[in-house]
Amino acid sequence: MKNKSLKNIAIKELLLQLADDDFIHSYRGAEWLGLAPHIEEDVASASISQDTMGHAAIYYKLLEELGEGDADKLAHDRPAKERRNAIILELVNGPGNYMKDPDYDWAFAVVRNYFYTQAKAIKVQSLHSCSYEPLAEVAQKVQMELYYHLMHWKTWFVQLLGSGHLEAVSRMKAAIGKTMPDFAGIFSLGQYGEEMIELGLIESEADLQKKWIEAITPIFESVGLATTIEIGMARGDGRNGQHTEDLEKALKTLSEVYATDKVASW
Amino acid sequence: MATVQLNTEEIYKLLEDVKDPEIDTVSILDLGMVEDVTVSGQDVSVKMLPTFLGCPALSIIQKNVESALRQLPAVKNVSVEFLRSPSWTSDRITEKGKAGLKVFGISSSSTNEK
Numbered sequence: 265m266k267n268k269s270l271k272n273i274a275i276k277e278l279l280l281q282l283a284d285d286d287f288i289h290s291y292r293g294a295e296w297l298g299l300a301p302h303i304e305e306d307v308a309s310a311s312i313s314q315d316t317m318g319h320a321a322i323y324y325k326l327l328e329e330l331g332e333g334d335a336d337k338l339a340h341d342r343p344a345k346e347r348r349n350a351i352i353l354e355l356v357n358g359p360g361n362y363m364k365d366p367d368y369d370w371a372f373a374v375v376r377n378y379f380y381t382q383a384k385a386i387k388v389q390s391l392h393s394c395s396y397e398p399l400a401e402v403a404q405k406v407q408m409e410l411y412y413h414l415m416h417w418k419t420w421f422v423q424l425l426g427s428g429h430l431e432a433v434s435r436m437k438a439a440i441g442k443t444m445p446d447f448a449g450i451f452s453l454g455q456y457g458e459e460m461i462e463l464g465l466i467e468s469e470a471d472l473q474k475k476w477i478e479a480i481t482p483i484f485e486s487v488g489l490a491t492t493i494e495i496g497m498a499r500g501d502g503r504n505g506q507h508t509e510d511l512e513k514a515l516k517t518l519s520e521v522y523a524t525d526k527v528a529s530w
Numbered sequence: 531m532a533t534v535q536l537n538t539e540e541i542y543k544l545l546e547d548v549k550d551p552e553i554d555t556v557s558i559l560d561l562g563m564v565e566d567v568t569v570s571g572q573d574v575s576v577k578m579l580p581t582f583l584g585c586p587a588l589s590i591i592q593k594n595v596e597s598a599l600r601q602l603p604a605v606k607n608v609s610v611e612f613l614r615s616p617s618w619t620s621d622r623i624t625e626k627g628k629a630g631l632k633v634f635g636i637s638s639s640s641t642n643e644k
Contacts, residue, residue, distance in 0.1 A: 318584020322614075401615040405583055408617060 274459040275396050276330060277348070278466060281454060281503055282387075283323035284349035287339055288511065289380060290316035291518055292353065293373075295362045301370055308416060315409045322402050329398070340522040344507045344515055350449035351502045353380065354511040371435035374424060375443050378417035379480070383450045385410050386475045387466065395464035418483065425487035440489075445498040448473070454503030536569045536604050544598045545576075551587045551594070556630030558591060562622025565613055572606035574599055579618040588612060 293313035324335035391403035500506030
């Protein structure tokens, strides 16, 4: 009985991590709407954000099926301290606000999106053999969509860094320098990580991280970047509810309409 | 009491009239979204596959399926369920569906899907 409840907790924790990561990542992506470098990119990246929100929604739906409450409520009505997303995904796109004087950093968007999408692809691949069958099924479909997301962000990453354009290269390098110190948070499995691995839900943090480094190393080499890749959790572990003010503000904005009438059917 | 026997053929015929809300030249059948139809007495159950997980039109499609099938007086209850598995791929689109997409300006190739 004890094992059974521990198993449930581990499954729910993993689903919350996956859902909250995609949810806030999609939100940050959606803030670029109308601001992306050109119209084709605006359409493509908005479409990717929509797909990503769909992934968050299906994970929240799985939680709903496990009795964790309404999916909309899980998405919109949980305070920052209950969120499990990695801190790197919640950081603002840049100074300003999408409604007023956005001074967003496209280099940071490209780096964060490429790194995260590659990491997500590795996690989703691992989830194919997840012992929790509904999650293994969802992973199949997510992976099909992710194929295009990864192709998209890898293309941007290689083109900007391989452009030979001084400003592009220096801004991309600065963005990598900004992303790395917090990127290990993506691989953290939180306080129930050991249980997740024992139960065969997902591979270990070390294995996932190793595969990610193996995937990005040839790309780094192709654009002449040093391949000593060091990542950390400088601002803490989001899986355990540690977050920044950036998340607080984002949640306030994104739940503004929901909060006006929590029982409305949208 | 006279009972009217429902058969799945009639159901499929009605589903041919349910179009993709965003692409009105192709039916959900020709898109390959309908995985299974079962009839039990006066109850119809339709199992469907979302083309992509974030599709915002799923609830509209569900309503359209329900109202299309309720046209049959013999139908009492309609349940529409979106399955997680198998995954929809563009290989499921019929030849008629591809022609319909073309009319709309979308070319589909069955080889570009991973």
